[in-house]
Amino acid sequence: MTAQAFSADTDNGARRGFVLALAAYFLWGLLPFFMKAVAHLPLAEVVAHRIIWSVPIAAAVLVWLGRTADFKAALRSPRMLGMAALTAALITINWSIYVWAIAVDRTVETALGYYINPLVSVSVGAIFLGERLSRLQVVAVGLATVAVVVLTIDSGTLPWVSLALAFSFAAYGFFRKTLPIGPSQGFLLEVLILSIPALGYILYLAATGQGHFATGAWQDTALLLCCGPITAVPLLMFAFGAKLLRLSTIGIMQYIAPTMVFLIAVLIFHEPFGMTQAIAFALIWAALAIYSWPMLTALAGASRGSASGTTSGTTH
Structure with missing residues (x-):
């Protein structure tokens, strides 16, 4: 393969990755609309259906990719199953808090949580993995801490929804x-483990006449069926897109979803957003700008290098 052909393949892969990741973040950004639609249903039932209907989608993708061998090997490993059970529990906590927060009109807090998340992840890496923070990262984490303190002083309590979302996802x-x-195998393993208690709970609801699936309004059944695609599709799209993109690109794109969620919460759901919240968000946005600056410069440098390489390739 010539250098020019290799460059073209790389650019095509990056474009595919960008489209997949962008679509995933866009769908995540629109997720509050769906969560509002299911807000009248019990939280546990919604989460259970998110799990159950994700299983066939994740399994179909794995079969289509021909990666069932790795998955079968994971099923035979007690250590792998134990770790997958832990990650499955953490993502269930995250899902549950998110669904509940939107149902009770605390969507702004969910946006703040996912804005804080990358800064929490950096801190976790420094504390548990011994990763050294740059000066810019230290400043960014400091500003995020000040924002949390501002919100705590104003309300008299920690912004626990935001912190719980950020820390559960970082963990x-x-x-x-x-x-x-791999990401597709891991996701199937997680939802398969979770499907055991989820299916048991759904059967219990059906036996006691408390369930909403295929027993009440057809709209409720349709919404619960949609829980699977709503959960699995963007997650899988992101997993495949991220593999084709630079880490710096993903680092910048991760703010798309919480920005959409924030705008939906304030402009469409009309949730309260006072001066204190504005100050806290301004601090977080400043922190994210400082944190993202090295990624932006790296991305700009890579783009210039790619353009230069493409020019020299066509010249020869």
Whole structure:
């Protein structure tokens, strides 16, 4: 393969990755609309259906990719199953808090939580993995801490929804790294483990006449069926897109979803957003700008290098 052909393949892969990741973040950004639609249903039932209907989608993708051998090997490993059970528990906590927060009109807090998340992940890496923080990262984490303090002083309590979302997802990412299995295999393993209690709970609801699936309004059944695609599709799209993109690109794109969620919460759901919240968000946005600056410069440098390489390739 010539250098020019290799460059073209790389650019095509990056474009595919960008489209997949962008679509995933866009779908995540629109997720509050769906969560509002299911807000009248019990939280546990919604989460159970998110799990159950994700299983066939994740399994179909794995079969289509021809990666069932790795998955079968993971099923035979007690250590792998134990780690997957831990990550599955963490992501369930994250899902549950998110669904509940939107149902009770605390969507702004969910956006703040996912803005804080990358800064929490950096801190977790420094504390548990011995990763050294740069000066810019230290400043960014400091500003995020000040924002949390401002919100705490104003309300008299910690912004626990935001912190719980940020820390549960950071912990999920931390332990997910220790799971030596691909993203599609790992996701299927997690939802398969979770499907045991989830299916038991759904059957219990059906037996006691408390369930909403296929027993009440057809709209409720349709919404519960959609829980699977709503959960699995963007997650799998992101997993495949991220493999084709630079880490710096993903680092910048991760703010798309919480920005959409924030705008939906304030402009469409009309949730309260006073001066204190504005100050806290301004601090967080400043922290994210400082944190993202090295990634932006790296991305700009890579783009210039790619353009230069493409020009020299066509010249020869």
